[in-house]
Amino acid sequence: MNRLTIKHNELTAEEFIFLWESVWGKGPTLEQTRLAMEHTLFRVSVFDGDTIVAMARMNGDMGLDYYIKDVVVRPEYQGKGIGRMLIDELLRFIDEHGVSGTSIFVELCAMPDKIPFYEKFGFAANEAQRLKMYYQVK
Ligand SMILES: CC(C)(COP(=O)(O)OP(=O)(O)OC[C@H]1O[C@@H](n2cnc3c(N)ncnc32)[C@H](O)[C@@H]1OP(=O)(O)O)[C@@H](O)C(=O)NCCC(=O)NCCS
Known part of the structure; x- marks a missing residue:
């Protein structure tokens, strides 16, 4: 490395x-993903030389x-502290942009x-259930 x-x-x-397909199988379409990247508040990526290894x-x-989404470390790079780097970056963003001294809900x-x-970062499950559906866009 x-x-x-x-x-x-x-x-x-x-x-x-x-990266999605390195861990979860067939990924979303390019068109949907381009729109999603454009509108994501904060994106982090990690490179080993020229190769992307995590996001x-x-x-x-x-x-x-x-709301944190799509935390992925390529399988061959897992267990080396890169997942921790990703979460640290996300939490640093919150520190840099939130109102100092207040509590912010991170899900x-x-x-x-x-x-x-x-x-390990302080997240804990509560009794709320995740509700979801795949809505067909008209
Ligand atoms: C989950 C994931 C992001 C962790 O990334 P990683 O680079 O392997 O994690 P790190 O090496 O930074 O580990 C940080 C700490 O978490 C621990 N850890 C990592 N994965 C763990 C697991 N599944 N269960 C328990 N502990 C775990 C490590 O032992 C390490 O502990 P330490 O700091 O006390 O030594 C990675 O396994 C991954 O991409 N998985 C596939 C995609 C996925 O499921 N993402 C999560 C979506 S909810």
């Missing part, structure tokens, strides 16, 4: 799909609420086997 580089708000739709993104309103959705990873 070379020296890792962290980039802010440079993650492209193509890179997003590449995370976050939406939010800066004042009250943030995410995690599969049970990933919960211990997020607990």
Whole structure:
């Protein structure tokens, strides 16, 4: 592994799909993903030399609420502290943009086997259930 580089708000739709497919199978379409990248509040990507190895993104309103999405480290790079780097970057963004001294709600959705990873940063599950649907856009 070379020296890792962290980039802010440079993650492209193509890179997003590449990383998505390295862990979750078939990714979303390029058109949807381009729109999503354009409107994401904060994107983080990590490079080993010229190769992208990890990403995370976050939406939010800066004042009250943030939502973390798509935290991915390529399988061959997992277990080396890169996931921690991603979350640290997201939390630093909140520190830099939130109202100093206030509490801000930060949410995410995690599969049970990933919960211990997020607990290391202070996240904890509550009794709320996730409601979801795949809405067909007309
Ligand atoms: C979850 C994920 C982002 C973690 O990234 P990573 O680079 O492997 O994590 P790190 O090496 O930075 O680990 C940081 C700490 O969390 C711990 N950790 C990481 N994954 C863990 C897991 N699944 N369960 C328990 N602890 C975990 C590490 O042991 C390390 O602990 P330490 O700092 O006390 O030594 C990575 O496994 C991944 O991309 N998985 C596939 C995609 C995914 O499911 N993302 C989460 C979406 S909710």
